[in-house]
Amino acid sequence: MTTKTKKKGAATLPLNEILAGDCVEVMNSLPENSVDLIFADPPYNLQLRGDLHRPDNSKVDAVDDHWDQFDSFKAYDKFTRAWLAAARRILKPNGAIWVIGSYHNVFRMGAELQNQGFWILNDVVWRKSNPMPNFRGKRLTNAHETMIWASKQEASKYTFNYEALKALNDGVQMRSDWVIPICNGHERLKDDAGNKAHPTQKPEALLHRVMVAATNPGDVVLDPFFGTGTTGAVAKMLGREFIGIEREEAYREVAKKRIDNVRKFDKEALTVSQSKRAQPRVPFGQLVERGMLRPGEVLTSPRGKVAKVRADGTLVSDDVKGSIHQVGAALEGAPSCNGWTYWMFKRDGKNVPIDLLRQQIRAEMAERPN
Amino acid sequence: MTTKTKKKGAATLPLNEILAGDCVEVMNSLPENSVDLIFADPPYNLQLRGDLHRPDNSKVDAVDDHWDQFDSFKAYDKFTRAWLAAARRILKPNGAIWVIGSYHNVFRMGAELQNQGFWILNDVVWRKSNPMPNFRGKRLTNAHETMIWASKQEASKYTFNYEALKALNDGVQMRSDWVIPICNGHERLKDDAGNKAHPTQKPEALLHRVMVAATNPGDVVLDPFFGTGTTGAVAKMLGREFIGIEREEAYREVAKKRIDNVRKFDKEALTVSQSKRAQPRVPFGQLVERGMLRPGEVLTSPRGKVAKVRADGTLVSDDVKGSIHQVGAALEGAPSCNGWTYWMFKRDGKNVPIDLLRQQIRAEMAERPN
DNA sequence: TACTCAGATGAATCCCACG
């Protein structure tokens, strides 16, 4: 495992390590505003039948009493409040968190996220293609778990690789319900006796999609309930840095061995479809300066509106003057207008969007970046 | 509308009526332990900011009604606490409740349900087959809403028609995620001017499934946020008794007229559209997420072209990037190309079309439909 | 009639670099 550290003020950030201990204490020892993404799969040990243990492992006596249930909810809320606050402190201002849970705990996590000022971006349903059936026929097959994606605050400029997720979904915008098989087969880690190494190991496909969606290569991803290290394994494959925190030594050992055996994907495979927003801005005036369009030349719209190009890169049409966007919006009575795709010019007798000229300039810029 | 009443101690239960007023006050005026099922679709507290336009510049009709405005989470919690307590009092000991919401409010409702001693049986995801897209490309398509099904207490012997739901689902155990279209077309109620009678009308198919699952004929179903009366309409069709509570006179009027026109047991309008695709679409990206192909892996074409797989399920080859189909077409100089049959990967030293992997996934899907 | 195609629309916490 490669170990790097990042300086952040006085404290340093231990990268690609599995830290031992209680996640709240460990997170509190890390520098604030230092982590890009947190993925958390906390225990739901609200025990509903049989022995009831509070999250701190103290035992609750009576089970069937409403007040004891309430007491255990209170304890679980206290636990949730503590680790979410610690997580929020170490998140960068533009950072985000994903938590996963079932109906036993996810409502309490979601409410506490909101209470602490996290800003929910989506709730995402992991729809299991092969869930365990409900054997007694007393309820619906519990065929999904819920993830909550939230930024540190409402104003956060969170990372979302929209185009990459659209590409993952065959060119259609990715939805909030994801069909992914549960973790089994070769991917499921077993001990020497053939028993599951961890009771709730998450599929790598789930983490793959989360990280492609919400991080960029080189980002730091922290998992406070690391378990057998799915988060670390996928982070390494995808060229992200990880920080794991895990209390149980047995899990840490399994995770370390697992991650050591992971190979990084090569760099080219990690670059992902880019949004147009990432492309350099080209002022319309540049087309005029370069002689791609002449002052006085007439542009037309799909619905037959016309405007004349002026030497300074503005348009004029009857009583309207201004940018390609402003004139387009005014002529359409629309709140806004993308002039690049709205206006067309004549080439070889055919009307062609002026965006074609911008693409030519961008292609030149890519060849000779200056 | 047939009006019956049921005696319960001193007070009586008004059946098949729409009661005017605040739902907490009205519920408090009803006898305790008297209702079999409550279905509640409370305000979501959406907290919308500015206007939203589609890419074609048309404006999205926002849910900006006064009844959805709350000053804070604290105010919303107070509201939730009050109506859930009133609802719980009138529920029979073996009764149950369904609530529906989005990520804006459902976590707070779920936590409060637990706090009050309701016993969650399932969270149920309504997966919309035709949700509104995310127009700005800043988040995932919000393609689902969440329902919570809870009994009055842990010891409740709640109603669950397991076999009926299994039958509704082609003989396979019903799962916790339900695919149902949003309410539109002829089912969507309009006023004389052609505007939506209610901004958030729920589909009858959803209520149909809830009532078939959780009630028997003759049961009393109460809806404290009746709106335009979907709950009442479906209850009448299915031979259940309903009690509606609605504050707004305009909604009550629409609902009354609607329910008066409902015929019992008119199942034709209720059959859930199955719309099975002959062959389900499998995004190429799924092969990457599932680890069937690795980012960086090289695919080859019959004529020796090569391309590398990227983490988002796109390919890259020399100067061309894009989907398996786009890159294939570009390399062949063809207008189109079926990437599934064009590209091959290496398995056991032999080149095999990637379509083989798609067939594997489809086979899994066929074994476990839904 | 049957089919095509343009237009409308749905519970939505929906931009951001630059001056």
Next chain:
DNA sequence: ACGTGGGATTCATCTGAGT
């Protein structure tokens, strides 16, 4: 910090007019 304005962004389904 705040205002300005360039310019990026959509899927499934139903309706209704036209052929």
